Amino acid sequence: MHGQAPPGSAQNRAQLLGGQAYPGPSATPSAETEGYPVTSPNDKDIGEQQILKRVEEYKPFTISVYSPVYWTSNAALVSRGEQDDVLVAPGVTLMYEPRITNTLYAQVGVIQQFFFYDQLTELNFASLDVIAGLHYYLPQFHNLSLRGYYDYNRLTTTDNFDEIFVNNSIILNAELPFRIARAQQLLAGVALNLSFEGNPQSPRRNNYSLYGTYDVALSRSFSLDAGFQFVVRDYYSGDRTDVNEILSVSANYRVRDWLTLSALSSFAWNQSNHSVFDYSVANIGGGVALTLKF
Amino acid sequence: MLVCLTVTAGCLGAADLKEARVTQVVKDVKLGLPQAVPQPVAVGESFRDGDAINTGVTGRSELTFADQTIARLAAKTNVSFSNGTRSVDLGEGAMLFQIPKGAGRLQIKTAAIAVASTGATGIIERHGQFYVKVLVLEGTVRCYLTNRLGESLLLQPGQILITKPDVTALPEPADFDIAREMKTCLLVRDFQPLASQRRIESEEQKQLKLIAKGTYIPSNLVILGRGTQVTLVNAPPTTPPSKPLTNIGHESRTP
Numbered sequence: 001m002h003g004q005a006p007p008g009s010a011q012n013r014a015q016l017l018g019g020q021a022y023p024g025p026s027a028t029p030s031a032e033t034e035g036y037p038v039t040s041p042n043d044k045d046i047g048e049q050q051i052l053k054r055v056e057e058y059k060p061f062t063i064s065v066y067s068p069v070y071w072t073s074n075a076a077l078v079s080r081g082e083q084d085d086v087l088v089a090p091g092v093t094l095m096y097e098p099r100i101t102n103t104l105y106a107q108v109g110v111i112q113q114f115f116f117y118d119q120l121t122e123l124n125f126a127s128l129d130v131i132a133g134l135h136y137y138l139p140q141f142h143n144l145s146l147r148g149y150y151d152y153n154r155l156t157t158t159d160n161f162d163e164i165f166v167n168n169s170i171i172l173n174a175e176l177p178f179r180i181a182r183a184q185q186l187l188a189g190v191a192l193n194l195s196f197e198g199n200p201q202s203p204r205r206n207n208y209s210l211y212g213t214y215d216v217a218l219s220r221s222f223s224l225d226a227g228f229q230f231v232v233r234d235y236y237s238g239d240r241t242d243v244n245e246i247l248s249v250s251a252n253y254r255v256r257d258w259l260t261l262s263a264l265s266s267f268a269w270n271q272s273n274h275s276v277f278d279y280s281v282a283n284i285g286g287g288v289a290l291t292l293k294f
Numbered sequence: 295m296l297v298c299l300t301v302t303a304g305c306l307g308a309a310d311l312k313e314a315r316v317t318q319v320v321k322d323v324k325l326g327l328p329q330a331v332p333q334p335v336a337v338g339e340s341f342r343d344g345d346a347i348n349t350g351v352t353g354r355s356e357l358t359f360a361d362q363t364i365a366r367l368a369a370k371t372n373v374s375f376s377n378g379t380r381s382v383d384l385g386e387g388a389m390l391f392q393i394p395k396g397a398g399r400l401q402i403k404t405a406a407i408a409v410a411s412t413g414a415t416g417i418i419e420r421h422g423q424f425y426v427k428v429l430v431l432e433g434t435v436r437c438y439l440t441n442r443l444g445e446s447l448l449l450q451p452g453q454i455l456i457t458k459p460d461v462t463a464l465p466e467p468a469d470f471d472i473a474r475e476m477k478t479c480l481l482v483r484d485f486q487p488l489a490s491q492r493r494i495e496s497e498e499q500k501q502l503k504l505i506a507k508g509t510y511i512p513s514n515l516v517i518l519g520r521g522t523q524v525t526l527v528n529a530p531p532t533t534p535p536s537k538p539l540t541n542i543g544h545e546s547r548t549p
Contacts, residue, residue: 045354045368046388046417047479049429049454050471051515052501055508181444182464220448 009077010155010164011203012244012270013115014127059293062095068264068287075120077270079278086118087283103137107149114158124158133171147173151193167198183217195236204236221254242272260289314359314379315340318485322350323367326374346374349387356485361397364488366390366481368419377401388419390481392488393433403440405459409449411435415490416449417481420459428455431472432493437464451497469510470517473498 067090075085091113097105111129133149151171155164175189193207211229218224226249233242248266255261265284272278316323316339324332325339326346335355341347349355349371357365359379367373371387382389384404393400395413402409404420407428414433420426428437430449437455438446445464449455453467476482476494488494504510 044478045480046390046419046427046429047475047477047482049517050474051454051513051517052452052469052471052505052510053513054469054510057509179463181439181442181446183444183446216444 010115010123010125010127011153011167011205012077012268014113014125014155058099060096060098061294062093062097062291063294064093064095064289064291066091066093066287066289068262068285070264070283070285072281072283074279074281075117075123077279077281079276082279083120085120085123087285088114088116088118090114090116097135100134103139105135106133107135107147108132116158125164126156126158126161128152128154128156131171143177145173145175145177147171147175165198165200165203167195167204169193169195169198185215187213187215189213198236201237202235205240206234206236208232208234223252223254225250225252238274240272240274240277242270242277244268244270258291260291262287262289313340313342314357314375316347316355317358317364318354318356318366320352320354320484322353323355324348324350341375341379343376343379344374346372346385348372354481354484359400362394362489363397363400364390364392366485368481384418384420386420386422388417388427388481390417390479391415392490394489395433406439406441406461407437407457407459407464408440409435409437415488415494417479423459426455426457426459429453429470429475431475432490432497439464451494452501471512472501474516 067088070087070089071084072087073084074082075087076083091111093109093111095107095109097107099105109129109131111131112126114126115124117123130152131149133147136146138144138146149171151167151169153165153167153169155166156162157164171191171193173189173191175187178186178188180186189209189211191207191209191211193209195204195206198204209229209231211227213225213227215223215225227247229244229246229248231242231244231246233244235241246266246268248264250265251263253261263286265282267280267282269280270278316325316335316337319335319337323335324347325335325341326332326348327344332346332348335347341357347355347357347367349367349369351369353367353369355367357367359365365373365382366389368388368390371389372385373387373389374383374385375381376383380398380400382391382400382402384402389402391400391402392415393411393413397413399410399412402418404418404426407426409416409418409428411433414430414435416428416430416433416435418426418428428435428449430451430453432451434451435449436446437449439461442462445462447455447464447467449467452469452472454470455465455467457465472494476498482488501510505512
């Protein structure tokens with residue numbers, strides 16, 4: 001079964017690497033300051049500080065272009081006859097996130113990513129996502145973030161863009177950040193990806209995910225991220241249920257505000273009630289991302 | 295009577311990097327050597343690791359390090375030095391620091407808070423257990439907690455951070471008018487012009503442009519002198535913010 005991917009493997013590959021290549025823009029509510037009104041001997045040594053109120057300039061548009069390159073240990077995500085390969089996954093994300101209120105944002109975006117294999121070119125595919133939804137923050141609940149959006153996903157070949165799979169789903173997501181310190185953060189999240197229409201049927205599935213991430217900024221330009229995701233994939237056909245675990249670690253160096261270089265790695269294990277769909281894969285590589293907000 | 299004597303920093307060329315000198319003295323300033331009674335200090339005297347300098351109620355002083363880093367001490371201030379005088383411990387009071395670009399890293403510690411930079415001009419003040427205030431006039435200053443890994447932020451020109459000395463998480467900084475600060479700060483006005491004067495003026499111009507652009511709105515909130523007491527002054531010509539910054543109350547409280 002060399003070079004032949006099982007149903008849903010392109011979806012798996014897109015979800016495994018697509019998210020890591022570009023984490024996606026997120027609107028963040030501005031934090032207000034806090035302080036302590038106290039007086040001291042009122043001499044003039046250090047002068048008068050007239051407070052200036054900064055008017056936040058919110059930039060709702062984000063364009064991001066990125067190109068990760070990976071060595072992958074299991075190009076076709078198969079249980080037997082694994083073949084390694086090099087994979088390039090360039091992509092572009094266009095996102096518009098207008099602010100409706102201080103804590104409510106709309107989100108409309110298009111994400112196009114290509115997956116090109118060096119040797120197993122028959123596995124090449126492209127993934128198009130069109131999303132639209134809402135993003136709501138609850139500062140009073142530990143900065144809980146709630147998102148709900150519609151996702152139209154279309155997987156195609158890369159030569160003439162013939163359709164491989166099309167899916168319509170509703171994605172519901174809740175994230176809770178825990179700030180350890182200003183430069184360190186833990187985040188716990190839960191996501192439901194509910195497919196309500198797709199073609200063909202065999203790759204159609206609902207995903208139920210729990211995940212956590214840890215971010216630490218070691219300097220103003222260099223940060224490390226680690227994440228773990230546990231996903232149950234409940235397929236619509238064939239009585240198939242998979243349990244997927246993904247561990248990812250990345251190091252990011254921000255050369256400029258708009259340019260980031262990354263070292264990326266991810267490891268995934270898939271266990272299915274149909275053993276033919278079991279697999280494990282390691283991906284190690286690097287990438288460059290250009291991001292503009294306006 | 296004020297007695298102000300200034301020595302040009304040029305005479306420091308041959309000085310040991312681990313040594314700095316007093317380059318200006320106003321009234322009551324004392325140098326406390328380790329295990330010795332503090333003695334009045336004179337211009338030109340040097341100090342080293344372990345030494346402490348105290349200014350009296352009307353005293354002020356300027357210290358110049360071998361790499362031309364300058365520290366100006368306000369009244370009722372005491373500082374001590376370590377790590378080859380590259381680490382300054384501010385026990386009480388206020389100081390203006392000016393670290394030339396390319397000079398070595400200077401760290402100023404007070405309570406659990408430290409600020410460090412390799413090129414910046416700013417002011418740091420500590421008032422007992424009540425508050426620590428850090429202002430940046432030009433350059434970038436890293437402000438962090440010495441007892442909490444990762445609790446660190448960068449202060450940019452025109453930013454002010456006010457917090458308690460025993461804080462466990464740094465608050466967000468606010469913004470202040472650099473030009474007004476420069477016009478009213480005696481640690482600037484009563485001393486020689488700073489070597490970083492032009493860079494500070496450049497930051498003032500940037501703020502003016504941002505005000506003109508509407509990015510900044512001058513508020514009617516002013517901290518007069520030391521402390522965190524905020525005075526509500528006449529509203530500026532431009533529209534004031536709908537509500538005051540949450541970190542600075544209208545009412546004052548005397549510790």
